[in-house]
Amino acid sequence: MPVLDEIELFVRAAEAGSLSRGGRLLGVAPAAASAALKRLEARLGVRLMVRSTRSLRLTPEGETYLAHCRQALDALAAGRAALAAGEGVRGELRISAPSDLGRHLLRGWLDAFQRRHPGARVVLTLSDALSDLLREPIDIAVRLGELPDSGLVALRLPLLNPRVLCAAPAYLARHGAPDTPQALRGHNCLRYRLDGRSYGRWRFRRGDEVVDVEVEGDRQGNDGALVRAWAVDGFGIAYKSRLDVLDDLAAGRLVALLPDWQGESAPVSLLLPHRRHLSPAVRALADFLHACARRMEAGEGVPDASRGAGAVGEL
Structure with missing residues (x-):
């Protein structure tokens, strides 16, 4: 495993609270994930994590190294985004949404998004069960109601929804x-x-x-x-x-x-992974959905031609 992949594995495991879960997110088997972390620790000459069968915690050295790893990976992601920006929005977007909201509101918004970005491929999963973005292959989860605290990015849409x-x-x-x-x-x-x-x-x-x-x-x-x-x-x-x-x-x-x-109020929110993992397509979709919500409350139409509001552009 290249050194950069070992660093990515370390960060994912720290965010997920589990080495095996972090490995699954990257398609790495538990044994291979454990070996990769040992190699990284040996290369650095420090212990980064204290692990047991049920828990994981960072050492003080691990906390320090994690902050630097995130900055480095953020910079690399920004570079990839800059290269992709000139190519338009392309690729697969995996979205999870409640059944009624998906059928009666989100479906039309996604139709408009694909008219603007014909290179985007939408995979929409409708289920009232909560999606785990750290475990499931979901780019954006649309959720109703108050959200529990988590390590995910939550963007509340400007919709009145009692x-x-x-x-x-x-x-x-x-x-x-x-x-x-x-x-x-x-x-x-x-x-x-x-x-x-x-x-x-x-x-x-x-x-x-x-x-x-x-x-x-x-x-x-x-x-x-x-x-x-x-x-x-x-x-x-x-x-x-x-x-x-x-x-x-x-x-x-x-x-x-x-x-x-x-x-009771039932606010509508977008749940996204850590900002480092947001592709240009995911950012574009989140911005577009935010713009749709704002225009709906203002009594305007779906924004087919105008750009999104930049709701996650600064994340």
């Missing part, structure tokens, strides 16, 4: 509409379920008043698009991201309920 209580006219004709959040206990509520957890506590705010309601219903699904479809078909009341049901509300397929109460 959760909306809604139901189909057919359901309301049979059962009536709730007039308070507490009245939801008497309705069939369509619940979202992920990783064994049922999201049945719905929060509403009116001024300084906050109400949490535990809801029940005869249907749960681990796919946001499925829950939305059940609501459109009149099976119950849903608590959905505004962006997921904009078209349904405009077309009258769904009706917004409790207009005096606001649901």
